[in-house]
Amino acid sequence: MVLAELGTRISKAISSMGQAMIIDEKVLDGVLKEICTALLQADVNVKQVANLRNGVKKRVNIPELAAGLNKQRVIEKAVFDELCDMLDSGADPKKVELKKEKGKQHTVMFVGLQGSGKTTTCTKYAYYYKKKGWKPALVCADTYRAGAFDQLKQNATKAQIPFFGSYKETDPAVIAEQGVNRFKAEGRDLIIVDTSGRHKQEAALFEEMKQVAAAVTPDVIIFVMDGSIGQAAFDQAKAFKEAVEVGAVIITKLDGHAKGGGALSAVAATKSPIIFLGTGEHMDQFESFETKRFVQRLLG
Ligand code: GDP
Secondary structure (H helix, E strand, O other): OOOOHHHHHHHHHHHHHOOOOOOHHHHHHHHHHHHHHHHHHHHOOOHHHHHHHHHHHHHHHHHOOOOOHHHHHHHHHHHHHHHHHHHOOOOOOOOOOOOOOOOOOEEEEEEOOOOOHHHHHHHHHHHHHOOOOOOOOEEEEEEOOOOOOHHHHHHHHHOOOOEEEEOOOOHHHHHHHHHHHHHHHHOOOEEEEEEEOOOOOOOHHHHHHHHHHHOOEEEEEEEEEHHHHHHHHHHHHHHHHHHHOOOEEEEEEOOOOOOOOHHHHHHHOOOOOOOEOOOOEEEEEEEEEHHHHHHHHOOO
16 A cells, blocks of 8 residues: 555544544544554554554543543544654664764765665765755765666766766775775765665675775665565565664655555664655655654645
C-alpha cells in the first residue's frame, strides 16, 4: 500500500468514530482493527503493529476517561504518539546533522546495496547542501559497477558540482583518498564519497566499505536503503550497521508504489536515525525527515 493511502486509511478510521453514538471499548477496538490492518498491508512488522495496538489501549482507558472529554481526540492523540514512537529510532539526528564551522571540511561516506539509489541520493544530498550555501564535491569510489563513474559524472554535471573519479584505478580506497585529498586542498567544505554496492550484503562488500572508511575517515557514514523492500529492511539495515559505523539512514523510493511503512519502521527499530527520504528520481525529490512532522503530514 502506498504511504499516502496508509495515512488516509488511518485518518478515516479515526474520523469514523464521529458517527458512533457513544465511543466505547467496542468502537475503539474496531478503529484499532482497521488501523492495524492498514499498517500490516503497508508492510509494517506484525510485532510492531501489536505494540502500537497495545500502546494505544494503554494510553486510552475508556471507562476512566472523564465525562465531557472528547474521546475521539484522546484516541487520535494516542494513535499519533504511538506512530511517532514506532518511527522514532530514539537516536539523536542532531548528532549527525552537518553544521557549518569555519575551516571544517566534512567528509560523508555513502553505503548501500546496488540499485538502492545510492548514486542518485549522493547528488541529491550534495545539491540540498549546495542550495544552503555549502561547497559540496562528489567522489566516485565505485570501481565494481561499470558505468558508475559516468553516472556520477552526469549527475554532478547537471547539479554543477565538482566530481572526482578514475577509469583506471581499481582500488576504491585509493580513489576515495585521492578524491578527498584533492577536494580538501581545493577548500570544499562537504566531500561526499559514493561507494560500490553489490546485489546482496556480502562479506566482500563490507570489507571494501571498511577499507574505504579507513582511508577517508568520514565524519558520518550514511546508509541508503530502497524503501520498497518492505520487511527485509530490518535485516539489511542491521547488517550494514554491524559492518560499518552507520550514523544515519536515507530511505529512497518512497514514491510510487512503495510499501514504505515497512522500511520506515524497520530502520527505526535498528536505532539508526533516518535523516532524509527520497521521493522520486529528480534531484529535488528529496525531503528531510523528522518523525513528528512526518506523522502529522501522513495523517493529513
Ligand atoms: P545505486 O546503484 O544504489 O547507485 O542506485 P542508483 O542511484 O543508480 O539508482 C537506481 C535507480 O533508482 C535509478 O533508476 C534511480 O533513478 C532510481 N531512484 C533513486 N532514488 C529514487 C527515488 O527516490 N524514487 C524513485 N522513484 N526512483 C529512485
